[in-house]
Amino acid sequence: MPIRRGDTVIFPHPPVLAAWAAVGGKKESEGPLAQGFDELVQDAGFDAEGCTGWEQAESMLQQRCARHCLRKAGIAKQQVELAFAGDLQAQCTASNYTMRQLGVPFAGLYGACSTMAEALCLAALCAAAGYAHEILAMSSSHFCAAERQFRTPLEYGGKRTPTAQWTATAAGACLVRGSGAAGVPVLSATIGRVCDAGVKDINNMGAAMAPAAAQTLLHYFADTGTTQQDFDAIFTGDLGEVGSTLLHELMHKADCPVENHQDCGCLLYDVAAQNVQAGGSGAGCSAAVLAAHVLPGLVERRWRRVLFLSTGALMSQTTFLQGESIPGIAHCVELGCPEEEGNT
Known part of the structure; x- marks a missing residue:
């Protein structure tokens, strides 16, 4: 049976990530992780597929990612x-339309940029409890769809601030199975709490999300009795350069430095060469x-x-225009080497 300690659920018999896939766009094809993608699409609008808008294009991106993942899982x-x-679309429409094509039981999530870790936490919990045995966990975003929803139309040509981050045109998917299957074990899952540091700048998501990342990490370490030395790497996503710097400051203040930290927002692109700001x-x-x-x-x-720790900024198009602050949240999953769990 899973063990609950504080905000963390520990899996003595871990569910596994049996297969996974990543699909990206042109910007991602020019980045340092391009070789790891299952597919890289140069036409972000998917015009050849008959898409008539960025929102449809994101759903097509997600559908391709799901197909790659299921093919690799052999189901x-x-x-x-x-x-x-x-x-990131209003009412998760990209995912809704993807599931219209897949036709499978579907629970839609919105955790902003934290959605992938949230999906993995819930999938692992369901798999460990035996509620389902073949579970798809997935999230996506599209630069053009997100820009016109949250900021200004691309045609406006507004100048991006140094603290701004580049919304990835990408999707990732994992197929989660119960314990005993081959794959990467999910050793624990920590559901985050909403954390509001009072940040109101829509162009500085890193500052809004970093306090939530620190809070979840500290809760995880307290729940499990571990420290950063117990891990080869702690991956956050997506604090960018600004948020990563702030996370290190917060963890040092808490007397819990994380020298083995890497951020997905800094790994996906070459920040110095690709004009993605932070x-x-x-x-x-x-x-x-x-x-x-x-x-x-x-x-x-x-x-x-x-540790894989996704962070999200929980605002909407309306709330930030009303002057509301931007709450953050971070969810965490602990992943192990397959060999250590006997899953070769």
Whole structure:
């Protein structure tokens, strides 16, 4: 049986990530992780697929990612028993339309950029409890769809601030199975709490999300009795350069430094060369980095035990225009090397 300690659920018999996939766009194809993607699309509008808008294009991106994941898992879409998915569009429409095509039981999620870790937490909990045996966890984002929803139309040509981040045109998906299957074990899951540091700048998501990342990490360490030294790497997503710096400051103040920290928003792009300001963001950013970089690294034994911590800024188009502050949240999953769990 799973063990609950504080905000963390520990799995003595871990569910596993049996297969995964990442699909990205042109910007992602020019980044340092391009080789890890299952597919890179140069036409972000998917014009050849008959898409007539950015929102449809994001759903197409997500559908392709799901197909790659299920193909690698060796199952048909009809065998998926449950899907957790989300995106940045209003009412998670990209995921809704993807599931219209897949036709599987679906619970839509909105955790902003934290959605992938949230989906993995819920999928792992359901798999460990035996509620479902073939569970799809997925999230996506699209630069063009997000920009016109949250900021200004691209045609406006507004100048981006140095603290701004580049919304990834990307999707990531994982197929979660119960214990005993082959794959990367999910050793624990921590559901985050909403944390509001009073940040109101829509162009500084890193500052809004970093306090939530620190809060979840501190809760996880307290719940499990671990420290950062117990992990080969701690991956956050997507704080970018500004939020990562702030996270280190917060953890030092808490007397809990994290020297082994890496951020998905800084890994997905070459920040110095790709004109992405403070780095990457979006619900597809950490999802794609997980599938293209983190999970392959565990399989290849580059790391043996890692934390994957996705962060999200929980505002809407309306609330930030009303002058509301931007709450943050961070969810965490602990992942292990397959070999250590006997899953080769």
